[in-house]
Amino acid sequence: MNEMKDKMIPARKDCPTAEKWQLSDIYTTREDWQKARDGIPAELAAIQSFKGRLHDPQALLDCLTKQDEMEIALSAVFAWARMMADTDTANQEHQADAASVMPLLDKVGAATAFIEPELLALPEDTLRSLPDALPGLAKYRFRLQELLRMKAHILTPEQEAFLARTGELRSAPRDTYTIMVNADLKFPDTLGEDGKLTSLSESRYMNFLRSADQNVRKDAFTKLFSTYRSFRNTFASLYSASVKSSQFTASMRHYATMREAALDANNIPLAVYDSAIEATHAALPALHRYMEVKKRLLKLDAVHMYDLYVPVVKKPETSYNYEQAKGILKEALAPLGSTYEHDLFQGLESGWVDRCENQGKRSGAYSWGVYGVHPFVLMSWNDTYESVSTLAHEMGHSMHSWYSSQKQDFVNSEYTIFCAEVASTTNENLLLEYMLQHAEGEERLYYLNLYLE
Numbered sequence: 001m002n003e004m005k006d007k008m009i010p011a012r013k014d015c016p017t018a019e020k021w022q023l024s025d026i027y028t029t030r031e032d033w034q035k036a037r038d039g040i041p042a043e044l045a046a047i048q049s050f051k052g053r054l055h056d057p058q059a060l061l062d063c064l065t066k067q068d069e070m071e072i073a074l075s076a077v078f079a080w081a082r083m084m085a086d087t088d089t090a091n092q093e094h095q096a097d098a099a100s101v102m103p104l105l106d107k108v109g110a111a112t113a114f115i116e117p118e119l120l121a122l123p124e125d126t127l128r129s130l131p132d133a134l135p136g137l138a139k140y141r142f143r144l145q146e147l148l149r150m151k152a153h154i155l156t157p158e159q160e161a162f163l164a165r166t167g168e169l170r171s172a173p174r175d176t177y178t179i180m181v182n183a184d185l186k187f188p189d190t191l192g193e194d195g196k197l198t199s200l201s202e203s204r205y206m207n208f209l210r211s212a213d214q215n216v217r218k219d220a221f222t223k224l225f226s227t228y229r230s231f232r233n234t235f236a237s238l239y240s241a242s243v244k245s246s247q248f249t250a251s252m253r254h255y256a257t258m259r260e261a262a263l264d265a266n267n268i269p270l271a272v273y274d275s276a277i278e279a280t281h282a283a284l285p286a287l288h289r290y291m292e293v294k295k296r297l298l299k300l301d302a303v304h305m306y307d308l309y310v311p312v313v314k315k316p317e318t319s320y321n322y323e324q325a326k327g328i329l330k331e332a333l334a335p336l337g338s339t340y341e342h343d344l345f346q347g348l349e350s351g352w353v354d355r356c357e358n359q360g361k362r363s364g365a366y367s368w369g370v371y372g373v374h375p376f377v378l379m380s381w382n383d384t385y386e387s388v389s390t391l392a393h394e395m396g397h398s399m400h401s402w403y404s405s406q407k408q409d410f411v412n413s414e415y416t417i418f419c420a421e422v423a424s425t426t427n428e429n430l431l432l433e434y435m436l437q438h439a440e441g442e443e444r445l446y447y448l449n450l451y452l453e
Helices: 002-006 030-039 041-048 057-087 092-111 115-120 124-132 135-149 157-165 167-184 202-209 214-229 232-252 258-264 270-297 322-332 338-348 385-407 417-437 441-452
Strands: 366-369 375-378
Touching (some): 030 041, 030 092, 041 057, 041 092, 057 092, 057 115, 057 135, 057 366, 092 157, 092 167, 115 135, 115 157, 124 135, 157 167, 157 232, 167 232, 202 214, 214 232, 232 258, 258 270, 322 338, 322 385, 322 417, 338 385, 366 385, 375 385, 385 417, 417 441
Antiparallel strands (some): 366 375
8 A cells, every 4th residue: 555655646735845946036925926916017107108219229228128127027927927837737826826927928018019110110220339329238239130130020019019919819729738738637547567557647657668568668658648539639629729829920920931930039040940850861761770679679579659768778776866866966067067066056955946746747847047036947756867867957957047147137148949958968968978987787788778769
């Protein structure tokens, strides 16, 4: 009975405080959050007062400064609500709080929609010279350069305001999917390697797929996807709505395709996307040869979807708790320097990481940077090497956000996804290199296989 209890997924209230992130670092109480949220609309009239005056450098500086202040406050309000909701997607109060921020995002977007069109109405030479007009405007140089680059896709003030007001509608398919998958879908218990039934969740699923026992892999795969399949028409409808939302935005902004719209936001040429596809196709023969080798080593008659992730080398019996993982990361990430190590461990020990797996918790993992506070990491810890690797990955993002917020003004602190994954995969690779250096025999082969995978 106790063994089965250990395998059950706890309720959020039963998670130890030490395993939860400290969102009180953003707002001490829900009342403090509500006060911050409710104070934002009062700022909208102030920023609207700059309309028609942005040709004046001082007015522009005051306007952009006010916009930054408002967005810093709004991003904190949104982050707190969204992260509270992600820890328990079945908690109605958390979901209501998160939902209450969405109209606010649209209102702020509509109130500030005049800024970019008004700036683009200025002569191009004037716009290019504005960062040099006042010392305080220098930090907006890149933003203004990007504005000129995107000029063909910036709409009139009225159209920008209209598009901003549709934000909540356009995000509805994604939000509905998130709630449905994390709060409403319930998976049947699945077979563990001990032959007993145990709880199945998205966060546990990959552990079952890496089992050496094909029956364990197959049972988890079948039960997880049978559950999804029973809602296939709903998911198809949500996906269709999501595509239509992207089509609408791309069309409004005068892009030829959704792909062009998605890439242009990060200034990624279409050729980069095309070359990635070409490189993938060129490498498929090597992948297919590898799968043939894997098929022989695993002694399979056929390779199924649930066979793709199992290592061809026996997985080490070693398990890692959070404290052990911190010790490993301290040594593995030592090449990044003592300052990085100090700041990383300050985060690991100061409530940055929410690692308790609980019912209703959003699946997967992410890092969320909150400007002026610190980053937060969401994951579900399960004492495996994969948890250690996930922690290394997400803390790579967090350290990137931490240093960016420490060294950059708010307007320059964000970074594109194309850049973001460098910091995270560097940490993953340093961890794997460390494990390889300290492994011998079959264990070393296991980590080499992880590199291939």
